[in-house]
Amino acid sequence: MSETPPSASSTIIRRAESSWTRGWLVIGAALFAAFVLTAWLAPERLPDANRELFWAKPWEVFPFGADGSGRSYVPYVLQGASIVMGPSVLAGVIVMVLSAVAGLARCANVGWLDTALQIFSEIAGALPRMVVILVVAFIVPKEWVSLYPLAIAWALLAAPGAMDEAAAAAGRLGGARFVEALRAHGFSVTRIYLYHVTWLNLRSVLMRQAAEILMQVVFLEIALSYLADFKQQKALTRQEMIESWAGPLNDGFRSAITFGETLGSKGISAAIEAGITGPDARLHALFLGLGLVAAVAIMAQAFRMAARER
């Protein structure tokens, strides 16, 4: 037992926090701040068309280029963020709260609450998620069309899995015995449940679940809008004058096909002309759409990594 005692109390009561954890937190927070700011700055309508700038490249219309009507893609980015920001955060919060309740119920050992949560989980878990989403989308009155009802439905349907995981985490903690030991140490009920159980021990599970649901709701909107655009149907997640992040993806996807076909038949220089530099080239739209998707995925991943257990 010949140990070198740690020199300072701080080093023996706390592990050196991983710089990676802090790094992920900074990345996640920065992307989330950008997400919120983007949504906040969203204009009500897209600017007028400018035929001279159709499919303008990013170096011609900074920073994302323009669409087939010569409109900058910046308002698309802003409006797309305004569609998904509120509903996706709300869905994340709903799942986080329900998971926390499930975890706390396991610790509190409250029979009726456990039963109620079990019944909810069984019913919600048994419903086919996409079918329910489409039903909700179609029954919402036209003037109320938005992503909110779909996001809430998605959160409720996704909650059982998250609640199971939180309850399992609380169970591994010792459940009621853990709470009992803390009560015997003289901690108040609020401190035990909110700080010791939720903040110290369930936080990583809750944050991971919330980040996943946030990401899923964003992708749900993009998928539904993409389908609506592709089939030239009315959007199920937004009013008609608002553009989704599916727009650039839809625009760019066709250019990717052209690029691929030209690459196969006429070679690389012709493909670059067709997809990237030519007057009809619109791969910049595809890169923008994929970039937005990647930014959301990185944000969710950053929060998951920042909140993981040490």
Added chain:
Amino acid sequence: MSEDSKLNAAVGVRTEVRDDQELLLDLQDLCIKTPSRTLVDGVSIQVRSGRCTAIIGHSGSGKSLSARACMAVLDVDPGIVRGSLRYPAASGDKDWFEGVRGAGMAAQQKLLRATRHLRGGYVTYSPQSASSALNPSRTLGWQLKMAIERRAPPVADLGHEIREILDRVGLPARTAASLPGELSGGMAQRAALAIAIAPKPPLLIADEPETGLDPVLRRVVTELMINVAKETQVALMLISHNMETVERVADEVVRLHQPTATHDSLGRPRGGQG
């Protein structure tokens, strides 16, 4: 004692009480019931400074429940129907069960809040399973710091104090930076003991500290607990199945008989014999 009493307790004094051994805890004629059965009845426990009081009995006889009653931590409805609880050295002649007897859960919750300042300071607890006492997401050092902060005059050199406590329970200083999951069963039990003695309480309640340990470790941990209690002048209330241990170390023995019900750690009936 009530007529439907099916449990009772016998007290055996093995060593004489000295004048300087102050009465720290006085639980008298405790009776706890659920709507369908009596969990404990007629249990009286006195713990004095510098002495070890052992509570023995079969599984389900109410040992842990009585220990929890000693800390005023109960979640049983209607709960305490008879008995008194006093902490003479801390609150004089005040009967903490006054207004709680037969008053149900709400009164017990009120009692829990009213006695919160005593738990973790005047009386500390080492639970059956060491893993229940340790927060898996925080280092042992962090948890010791929280326990030490319960002391009335704040400790100046926290790091030194943590190392001293760890040394006292036979753990190397580096374990302060360990998470509970990184400790072996024996180390975790020592860690739980370290947390229990960290606030320098007058009274320590140890609920079957040998549970889950192999026979060799069981003896080591129990010996350690006794030695630490003596060194730190902590009165020990030891709940145990192990008669050999009790015979060896206890100054006073409270024996709970005739189990008629089993209950979980919160005192809620599970049904069947334990």
